[in-house]
Amino acid sequence: MFCLRGVGYRDILDIERLEIPEGKVTCIVGESGSGKTTLLRLLNKLISYDNGDIVYKGHSLKDIDSVELRRRVVMLPQTPAIFPGTVWDDLLIGLVFSEKPLVGEKKLLEIMKMVHLDKGFDEDAEKLSGGEKQRLALGRVLLLDPEAFLLDEPSSALDEDTEEVVIGGLVKYVRERGKTVVMVTHSKQVARSFSDKIVEISHGRVVSCWEG
Amino acid sequence: MLGGVAVRGIIELQMWQVAVAYIFIVILLFIVRARGIPREKEILVASLRMTLQLVLTGYILAYVFTNSHPLYTLLAIAIMEAFAVYNIYKRVKTPLSPRLREIIAVSMVTGTLASLFYFLLVVVRISPWYDPRYVIPIAGMLIGNSMTGISLGLSRLVDGMRTQQHLVEAALMLGATPGAASKQIVNASFDAAILPTINSMVGMGIVFLPGMMTGQILSGVSPLTAIEYQIAIMLGILGCVALTVVMFVQLGYKTFFNEECQLDLQ
Ligand SMILES: Nc1ncnc2c1ncn2[C@@H]1O[C@H](COP(=O)(O)OP(=O)(O)OP(=O)(O)O)[C@@H](O)[C@H]1O
Ligand SMILES: [Mg+2]
Numbered sequence: 395m396f397c398l399r400g401v402g403y404r405d406i407l408d409i410e411r412l413e414i415p416e417g418k419v420t421c422i423v424g425e426s427g428s429g430k431t432t433l434l435r436l437l438n439k440l441i442s443y444d445n446g447d448i449v450y451k452g453h454s455l456k457d458i459d460s461v462e463l464r465r466r467v468v469m470l471p472q473t474p475a476i477f478p479g480t481v482w483d484d485l486l487i488g489l490v491f492s493e494k495p496l497v498g499e500k501k502l503l504e505i506m507k508m509v510h511l512d513k514g515f516d517e518d519a520e521k522l523s524g525g526e527k528q529r530l531a532l533g534r535v536l537l538l539d540p541e542a543f544l545l546d547e548p549s550s551a552l553d554e555d556t557e558e559v560v561i562g563g564l565v566k567y568v569r570e571r572g573k574t575v576v577m578v579t580h581s582k583q584v585a586r587s588f589s590d591k592i593v594e595i596s597h598g599r600v601v602s603c604w605e606g
Numbered sequence: 607m608l609g610g611v612a613v614r615g616i617i618e619l620q621m622w623q624v625a626v627a628y629i630f631i632v633i634l635l636f637i638v639r640a641r642g643i644p645r646e647k648e649i650l651v652a653s654l655r656m657t658l659q660l661v662l663t664g665y666i667l668a669y670v671f672t673n674s675h676p677l678y679t680l681l682a683i684a685i686m687e688a689f690a691v692y693n694i695y696k697r698v699k700t701p702l703s704p705r706l707r708e709i710i711a712v713s714m715v716t717g718t719l720a721s722l723f724y725f726l727l728v729v730v731r732i733s734p735w736y737d738p739r740y741v742i743p744i745a746g747m748l749i750g751n752s753m754t755g756i757s758l759g760l761s762r763l764v765d766g767m768r769t770q771q772h773l774v775e776a777a778l779m780l781g782a783t784p785g786a787a788s789k790q791i792v793n794a795s796f797d798a799a800i801l802p803t804i805n806s807m808v809g810m811g812i813v814f815l816p817g818m819m820t821g822q823i824l825s826g827v828s829p830l831t832a833i834e835y836q837i838a839i840m841l842g843i844l845g846c847v848a849l850t851v852v853m854f855v856q857l858g859y860k861t862f863f864n865e866e867c868q869l870d871l872q
Pocket of ligand 1: 428430433472
């Protein structure tokens with residue numbers, strides 16, 4: 395799906411070779427500051443690489459329109475973004491941004507249940523707790539139904555049990571639909587139980603790859 | 607007459623009468639010195655600049671009014687535009703990209719000129735089109751107000767892009783176009799830019815008499831005529847500020863993104 399060859403970004407990232415398989419869950423692990431977020435931002439075209447090439451489904455990222463790519467390959471930022479408004483508005487805003495048709499209450503309830511968020515639709519999104527905001531942002535991304543998800547530490551603010559349930563539900567959901575997931579995680583537990591492939595990054599280089 | 611000479615019912619001030627008005631500055635200087643507020647220098651410089659600039663402008667206008675010529679009028683407009691644009695650049699603390707500077711100048715000049723000539727030729731219907739008695743003061747009001755508007759909108763835009771960087775980027779990640787991702791910031795800048803004009807309309811006539819109207823009344827024009835002019839010019843100002851600012855924000859937000867639709871704050 396994604397295929398990286400000799401990709402360099404400033405002196406932060408230098409990836410000789412990396413494949414991200416389609417329809418699989420790939421976890422990116424590595425110490426803080428190793429370049430995991432930078433890698434996701436490159437895949438989402440939020441920044442542009444200096445050399446080498448990234449190919450997505452046979453096309454160089456350079457030839458794919460940025461906005462179109464981001465609608466097909468959605469990224470969840472490390473710090474959840476909450477836009478001013480209610481939980482309802484915040485869930486739907488991704489659909490508004492990507493100019494997709496809005497969904498009804500039934501679908502929203504289903505997504506809320508999946509990310510384990512038990513809040514009223516008309517509550518102020520700014521007032522949610524850190525972990526609740528994170529799940530809200532995750533739910534928003536799931537609603538978009540893209541080809542691939544780039545998730546930057548989607549469960550960092552969750553306790554172990556909630557993490558297990560939320561990520562488990564998420565992985566089940568995307569597997570059923572044949573979606574691709576690239577997930578940065580600090581949790582060995584998550585990486586071990588849910589990934590088809592684990593990529594370890596250190597100082598901007600891929601130091602190990604494991605495929606199950 | 608006691609010290610004043612009446613011409614067309616208006617008391618012309620003698621030099622010494624103007625000098626007596628400087629007593630206000632002396633009192634102010636006295637107060638700040640007594641309280642130990644370190645503002646004497648600024649007060650002196652401001653009074654001096656105000657005096658010199660106005661005296662100079664008075665002589666220039668007197669000359670231009672008696673020797674009216676389209677070139678003089680256009681030159682006066684050009685100087686005001688240049689001064690206004692320069693002032694906007696100076697007022698914002700953060701460095702501005704060359705493209706943003708260009709957009710400020712273009713929106714300022716085209717927006718004010720379009721409203722100015724619409725106002726003069728369609729609303730007031732002056733003739734000849736360059737009559738400096740009308741063109742220069744009205745241009746001054748439109749350009750001055752647009753300058754304030756764009757300054758306010760500009761700082762709000764630059765601040766917004768910086769402080770809300772993560773929200774703009776989060777919107778981009780979800781597949782938003784740069785326009786959609788910065789819509790809130792652009793709207794807030796537009797709002798900040800036109801709010802002072804709207805507020806001044808609300809208090810007008812009750813809280814204060816606007817400068818132009820005061821001037822006309824002092825120079826013997828009937829208050830009813832003065833009010834007609836004031837209403838027209840207020841609408842002109844609002845339209846002009848809105849036009850320049852909307853051009854500025856619509857073109858300006860784009861300079862914060864590169865051709866790959868990435869947020870680029872340098
Ligand atoms: N825009 C930037 N300008 C300069 N340096 C940057 C920029 N973005 C990231 N870096 C640097 O690149 C390195 C990798 O950052 P990155 O955010 O990718 O790390 P990470 O692996 O996601 O870390 P963490 O686990 O703490 O989130 C860091 O040293 C960071 O300071
Ligand atoms: Mg990171």
